[in-house]
Amino acid sequence: MKRIFLWSLGLCLSYMGYAQSGNNPWEDPRGIEDAEIVIEKKREIELPTANRQYNKVPPLPAPPAIAPFQYSFQEFTYGLAPLKPRVRPLTLSDEPLSKLYGNYVKAGFGNYVTPYAAAHLSNKRNPDVAWNAHLEHQSSLNGPVDSSNSGNARSLVALSTRTMGQKGSLRTTLGYERQMVHYYGYPETDIPPISDSIRQVYHRFGAEIAIRPNGERVKADYTLDARYNFQADRFGAQEQVGGLKGSLFLDINEDFSAELALAGYLSQRADLTEQFRYYAQLQPVVVYTRGDLEVKGGVNVIFDNDTLANTNPTYLYPVVQAKYTVTDALVPYAKLWGNVEMVTWHRLTQENPWIGREAALNNTVIPIEVILGAQGALGTIGYYDAGVSIGTVRNWYFYTLSDTETGRFDLEYDQNNTTRFNAFGEITAKGGEIFRGSLRADYYFYQRRDGLGEPLDAVYAWHRPQVSLTALTQVNLGDKFLLDAKASILGGIIVPGEAEALAPIYDLGVKAEYRVTQRLGVFANFSNLLNQNWVQYQNYPSQNLLFIGGVSYAF
Structure with missing residues (x-):
């Protein structure tokens, strides 16, 4: 078999040689000649023995012996004289707190035979509990019309406490409060009425309990106010209002x-007739809220039992509000809603104390109101808010002179819709502890x-x-x-029976105090500093310049 394999291998190699030389053996007419190839496997190759010589490396000489080191230890004793410092170490004692003079009393006197007294008391430096009490009295024996027939007085006592907790306060x-006025809006006569016959006295008592969170954002929170107000007058009329308000x-x-x-409020008024009312x-x-955008949507549901002809016991209005913070200086906002405002005798007499008993x-009712505006910060010193509102008002009250009670006002309710437009702007500013001020302007249009x-x-x-x-x-x-100052302007007031609006009101009030020492001071209060006999309510002119001067003492 090996011979056949070797023979075949030789034949292939021969063919490749012929192919490279250009001769094709298959085309040679003479055919393939016989040949024999012999391969010897036992042939040996013999080489002569190599001559190898090695030279040994001589050993290195031994290093010389090194003498051992000798160490010598000596003890040294240092003697220093005792140190006697002439400077004593400084020991710091607790710095005493500066004394607070948060309590004060004031007393003064002014024209129109006007005595004035005030006192303020409070606790000091208690982070958990704070309380304060305020007492004040001011009365004028005489007024702008027929001397004592237009005198007035006001006395006030208020006490408040605040307790702080971990989660709220x-x-x-x-x-x-006691307020005394006279109905001096009577027609001019040769013989004025007796002062006591037109005198009115209001007694007002109020109590409130309020719970507030501490300001930290939590998953769920609430506020709650409980209020009670009682008012009575000299002629036996009374009103009680109590209720709850919360969120x-x-x-x-x-x-x-x-x-x-x-x-939710319950009220009861007893005068010429009794009236029980509820409001919820x-x-x-x-x-x-997403980024700088905030949108609110909901409903406003009100229940009451007013008895006007077109009044429903239940009102349902939408509440939609949105605002977008462009920067801290520009936050545009919009609101659409409806509401019902509760009107009480207490509220009306504080606004106009010359209301008659038949009111x-x-x-x-405000069926719809749209508000558009913008607000924002004025750098680091202030804040602004400006915009417009337009809506309809129903059952709105207006003051008119009573036909049956001389010098008193009655209430005229418009059961139809009145269009009310308001353009407003407000700025508040603060300059450290030196200056604070605010400015508010409103323009109204009614139809x-x-x-x-x-x-x-x-x-x-x-x-x-x-x-x-x-x-302010x-x-x-x-x-x-x-220094405290207040300036106000009112214009465009129209009253029944007058062809033109009342003259504009320009009023300026100033309170100034100079502290001679930390405790002793002098003060001067000015009312109607421009000395104008202006009229806000028909037939009721104001006092001219009222000046009160006095002293104050802090403790």
């Missing part, structure tokens, strides 16, 4: 939260309508101003000189 307030907050997730505002409000809303009480919605001619929003401007300023110069 509890505030309590008690107050009593709930629930953080659903990063984008959504829920809020619930609720209020429920306003649930859902809040969506009825009915709530004000009363008939039952068909058509505008009425020569029927106006009686005693409602069309222009209002109020500026507080200045504190090193706790040495204190």
Whole structure:
């Protein structure tokens, strides 16, 4: 077999040689010659023996011996004289707290035979409990019309406490106020009425308990107010109003939260007739917040039992509000809603103390109101808010002179819709502890309508101003000189029976105090500093310049 294999291998190699030389053996007519190849496997190759010589490396000489080191230890003793320092170490004692003079008493006297007294008391430096009490009295024996027939007086006592806890605070307030006025808006006569016959005295008592959170954002939180007000007058009329007002907050997730505002009041008035009223409000809303955008949506549900002809016991209005923070200086906002405002005798007499006994009480209905505006920070010193609102008002009250009670006002309710437009702007500013101020401007437009919605001619929003401007300023110069000032302008007030609006009101009041020492000071109060005999309510001119000067003592 090996021979056949080797023979075949030789044949292939021969063919490759012929192919490279260009000769094809298959085409040679002579054919393939016989040949024999012999391969010997036992052939050996013999090489001569190599001659190898090695030279050994001689050993290195031994290193010389090294003598051992000798160590010598010596003891040294140092002697120093005792140190006697002449400088004693400084020991710091607790720095005494500066004394606070938060309590004070004031006493003064002014023209129109006007005595004045005030006192303020409070605790000091207690982070857990704070309380304060305030007492004040001011009365003028004489007034702008027939001397004592237009005198007035006001006395006030208020006590409040606040207790701080880990999760919130509890505030309590008690107050009593006595206000005396005269109905001096009677026609001019040769013989004026007796002063005591036109004198009115209001006694007001109020109590409130309020719970507030500590300001930290939590998953769920709430606020709660409980209030009670009592008012009585010299002629036996009384009103009691009590109720609750609160809010709930629930953080659903990063984008959504829920809020619930609720209020409920019961009131009872006893005068020529008795009137029992209730008022309840429920306003649930859902809040969506994403980045700088905040949107609120919900409903406002109100229940009451007013008895006007077109008054329903239940009201349901939408509440939609949105705002977007462009920067801290620009936050545009918009709101659409409806509401019902509760009207009480207590509220009306504080606004106009010359109301008669026959004035009825009915709530004000606002079916729809749209508010557009913008607010933001004025750098680091202030804040602004400006915008416009337009809506309709129903059952709105207006002051008119009573036909049966001389010198007293009655309430005229418009059961139709009145269009009300308001353009407003407000700025507040603060300059450290030296200056604080605010400015508020309003322009109003009213259009009363008939039952068909058509505008009425020569029927106006009686005693409602069309222009209002109020500026407040507080200045504190090193706790040495204190100044409070208030300037106000009211214009466009139209009253029944007058062809033109009342003259504009320009009023300026200033309170200044100079502290001679930390405890002793002198003060001067000015009312109606421009000395104008202006009229806000028909037939009731104001006092001219009223000046009160006195001393104060802090302790």
